[in-house]
Amino acid sequence: MIEPLETVSVIGGGAWGTALAQAAAMAGRPVSLLVRDAAQAEEINHSHTNTAYLGDQVLSASIIATTTAQAADIIIMAVPAQATRSALAAMDPAMLAGRPVVLSAKGLETGTLQRQSEILVDMAPDAIPFVLSGPSFAIDVAAGRPTAVTLAGDDANQTSKLAAALAGPSFRPYAADDRIGVEIAGALKNVYALACGAVDGADLGASARSALLARAYAEMSRMVVAMGGSAMTLTGLAGLGDLTLTCTSTQSRNYQFGIALGRGESTEAILAAGAKLAEGVATAPVAAALAASLDVDAPLIAAVNQVLTGTADIATIVAGLMSRPLKRED
């Protein structure tokens, strides 16, 4: 029994946490939003904007920003993937026990190689994990533009109820049950967006980018199946939907990071220049380690790691991919 599903507490006041708080408010939920900076909380509560992350987008007055995590019926985690563990550790365990906790970060944890919901199980074994992923730029969600996402949980009835509690006029969650597939898709699409950006940054052409997208989809399917998820999940919003959005949109931070790599800039230089969060940078080596441990052929993940570490230039990497032994497409 997960009811009531009235109030929402969002942990993380960046672009995505603020957008999800706005979506929950538009769904009619009273929302608290945890931010780390008192001045930011003040701005959200009094001006109803979060300019550092969402420009002049006006936020719902029913979002209350706080600098300490508030208890609620529904908890939404929206800090970067590498910060989820420490954010959970900082919360009162009683806030999490028996409550639906929605993991919305898209990334795999460095060191442990864990998915976001595995981190939750580690940190709060009594919480009920759900994962939310799909094609959804924060500004689109916050501005009330039509968005559809996947919400996956272990119990179909609970997941449908939670989806209904978060659904609004412009935010449509589809209930699903393949947590593994949804999480791996969300994490890997960022790695492939780095690759697609690099293809464009290096001016390799639209044909190359589409070929990459299709082969990325095939590689992602092998990874999902090897990890115990379903390849069918990839036909949906969290798979094909988000892969195409992130790999083809200049709005994507991962794609932008990839463009800079494709132009020959180093990872260190891009980060030093103040690049926005690009989750694929941390996830790529984790994905490579997982592929190796599962014996999955993942040449694109390997290629992205070569670009990120500067161990080969783009021309050499492309030549290597194009001269792999010919194979059947299936």
Ligand SMILES: NC(=O)C1=CN([C@@H]2O[C@H](COP(=O)(O)OP(=O)(O)OC[C@H]3O[C@@H](n4cnc5c(N)ncnc54)[C@H](O)[C@@H]3O)[C@@H](O)[C@H]2O)C=CC1
């Ligand atoms: N921005 C977008 O359009 C979307 C982002 N996401 C995912 O959401 C996650 C977060 O991304 P964004 O919000 O866009 O990043 P962001 O860089 O805009 O904001 C991250 C926020 O998390 C806060 N934070 C970091 N560590 C924290 C901690 N330990 N406790 C509390 N707050 C902490 C930072 O202060 C910052 O406000 C990422 O995994 C991203 O892939 C998912 C869908 C869309």
Ligand SMILES: O=C(CO)COP(=O)(O)O
């Ligand atoms: O996940 C996203 C859209 O679905 C956001 O992508 P970026 O993090 O690359 O901007």
